[in-house]
Amino acid sequence: MPNLVAGCCRLLAVALACSALSGYGPEALARVLWPEEQQRLRVGLRIFPAVISALEGLQQRQSADGRLHVAVAYQGSDAAVDQVVTGLEEIEQIQDMPLTVKVLALEELRTYRGPPLGGIFIASVDLKPALMRDLSVTHGALVFSPFAGHVQAGAVAGIHVTDRILPAINRAQAQRAGVRFKAFFLRVAHHAE
Missing domain, CATH: 4.10.910 (30s ribosomal protein s13; domain 2)
Incomplete structure (x- = not known):
């Protein structure tokens, strides 16, 4: 032995x-994503535009120049960041608002004082739940993470995977952050309290 x-x-x-x-x-x-995490990331990128579009008052989150700013948050030097940025930049606009994608390390995001953020897309798997909860409350914004367990841990929204894929929301965290979803979205989303 x-x-x-x-x-x-x-x-x-x-x-x-x-x-x-x-x-x-x-x-x-x-930092290398497992195949399941890679798949969740791809699915999350497809679902994210629908989730952010389901926010009430999204137009009020646009900057003075009419753009919607979305942050890609990461911890360390995460390989998934480039994939997320490329996927979000392909969207180009949400609800007729041109999309601006900002890559911000968690340390930068904690002190961010730029234009209001329409949403924050989490690109790192191993974040502490308190960080996700703090980000949504600090910025009063949607924190979206496609990774397993993140919605229950403190992200406002993500994905729920069973025999089908649904958007998932944490209503308690959304309420703490002051984020409200449209009624139709609340009916179709999985509630992950």
Whole structure:
């Protein structure tokens, strides 16, 4: 048994050394999305425009130049950010408002003082629930995360996957953030309290 443990330790050390030489340290390896998370991200990008369009008073969140600003929030240096930005930029506009996509690390987003945010799309899997709850309340905005467990943990909205895919909402968190959804959306969405 000691030989097996020693062999595993040597194998891990070689893997970490190879990843460091290739420019990918242990923290980069932790950011790789599992296939299920990658699929949830793709589905979330397709559902996000409908979720943000279902917000009451969305027009009031546009900036002075008539644009709707959406932040892509991440922690660390997340590989999913580029995919999210590309997907959101393809949308171009929501409810006749041109879309502006801003990439903000969580540290930047906590102190953000720019134009009002129409929504915040979470691009990192391993966020603490308190961070998602704080973001929605601080900015009074929709915090959307496609990742499993995030809506129950503190995101305002996301996706619910069973035999079909539905938008999911956390009504208690939406209320704390001052985010209101249109009645038709509340009827079709999964309530993840």
